[in-house]
Amino acid sequence: MNGKAVLLCLLVFLIQYDIDAQPRREDIYSDFVLYKKRQLLVKDLHENVVGKAFLSPLDSNTEYRYEAACRAIVQFALDNDTTQQGITQLFVQYDSLQYDTKRAMLETVYGVYPDQYIQSIQLLLAKETNPILFAIAATYCLRYDTAAVNAATIRKRIREQFPNYGNISILAELDKYLNTYTRYKAPAVNDLIELFRYQQTVKKKAVYSFQRHNRDYAGLAIVQNADGSFMRYADGRLMVFEQLARSASGLPYFIPDGNTPQGVYSIQGTAVTYNKLIGPTPNLQLVMPFERKWTTFFHAGDSVVYTPNNDMLWGYLQLLPPAMRTMPWVTEAFYAGKVGRNSIIAHGTTIDPEYFRNKPYYPLTPTMGCLCAKELWNVSNGRLLVSDQFNLVSAFSATAGNKGYLYVIDLDDQKKAVSKAEVERLVKEFEKNRTQ
Incomplete structure (x- = not known):
């Protein structure tokens, strides 16, 4: 696989096709996971996609190679002297770069170098005129220094550099983020139990993806059937599915390709994508607010869509x-969708988890902001060894209907993966009250 092919693989749109029935697990195959293919990819990423790109002069003819290198660095967590040399060169010539290159570079710096480039980012923040690029630089500075005085300085810059910021969705969300970054409040247990109960008002199947506020730690998903019961194995054990809601960059929810936003997504069915990094395991097709027509988000025939004066937020909140x-x-x-985020789905992965061996979420793999379930492959024959993605879609598809809603919820900010015991306690409390 050459550098151009890797670039296409990384940037390809999620071309997919709907499926009517869950395929057999033994029929799922990917040659992308084979040992030799993975070794060739590692070699190509280091020598061609990053190495040749960053060792060549940066100009209008080579800039696209630098962009591709940045996207590879952040997705595969690559870091060495060559990568830092290339990033430094991009900072030097920042003003002459195209928007896509600037964004790829800033995402990489945010994801791979959390404090190394703070001075350079602070200089950019003082002059950046693009709202998305400004937001990335601002969140980098806020993460480095969470003091109230720094947040106030950033807020002042928003108002000075973007006088109409209230009409720019991403900056309006950034302004809110500055207030809440150090003030996270976890939902109460009673609120979560009530959410399980409220599903009978919505009258749709539901998937709940419980995460940590710190997305470096893996979450768990569970499935609630249309009748309010939860999917269990024949022996009564609750079905749980490991799922990561972290993007490769780790950027906040309101920035495109950042971490998966909390809130409600509309499940539109299942599909299989041709994207090699996602792989051939069926995924759950999700729609965000503003991504498609509201009648689609609410499954058209639902009794509650939104009020006659088109209050979409009111309609969205009726799902809670x-x-x-x-x-x-x-x-x-809701607001991430208003900013323009889209194409978030719940999928599997063919990415070699060894890129992330030293990360807290290993052996799960980060994405561009989707919900990614744990998948491990046999590198000798290209078949699945472990697939929480296959199991999740199977559980969701086991009862009538292929639509519903998915709720992403940060349970708290503990520095550890969400445990099965935590989720089981919630479900048992709901079931106990349900039978009383």
Whole structure:
């Protein structure tokens, strides 16, 4: 695989086709996971995609190679003297770069170098005129220094450099983020139990993806059937599925390709993608607010869409119990969709987890902001060894209907993966109250 092919692989749109029935697990195959293919990819990433790109002069003819190198660095967590040399060169020539190159470079710096380039980012923040690039630089500075005085300085820059910031969705969300970054409040257990109960008002199948606020740690998903029951194995054990809601860059939810936003997504069925990094295991097709027509988001025939004056937020909040509707986190998906985020799905992965061996989420793999389930492959024959993605889609598809809603919820900010015991306690509490 040459550098150009890798670039296409990284940037390819999620071409996919719908499936009517869950394929057999033994029929799922990917040659992309074979040992020799993985070794060739590692070699190509280091020598061609990054090495040759960053060792060549940066000009208008080679800039696209630098962009591709940045996208490879952040997705595969690559870091060495050559990568740092290339990033430094991009900072030197930042003003002459195309938007896509600037964005790829800033995402890489945010994801791979959390404090190394703070002075350079601070200089960019003072002059950046593009709202998305400004937001990335601002969140980098805020993460480096969470003090209230720094947040106030960033807020002042927003107002000075973008006088109409209130009409620019990403900056309006950044302004809110400055207030909440160090003030995270976890939902109460009673609120989560009420959400399980409220599913009978929505009357749709639901998937709940419980995550940590710190997305370096893996989460768990569970499936609630249309009748309110939860999917269990024949022996009564609750079905849980490991799922990572972290993007490769780790950027905040409101920035395109950042971490998966909390909130409500509409499940539109299942599909298989041709993207080699995602792989051939069926995925759950998700729609965000503003991504498609609201009648699509609400499955057309639902009784509640939105009020006659087109209050879409009101309609969105009807998918949550009343006590939850004022919680700031529940609208992350809504406002991220308004910013322009899209194409977030729940999928598997063919990426070699060894790139992330030293990360807290190993052996799961980060994405461009999707929900990625744990998948491990047999590198000798290209078949699945472990697939929480296959199991999740199978559980969701086991009962009638292929549509519903998916809720992404940060349980708390513990520095560890969400455990099965935590989720089981929530479900048992719901079931206990349900039978009383």
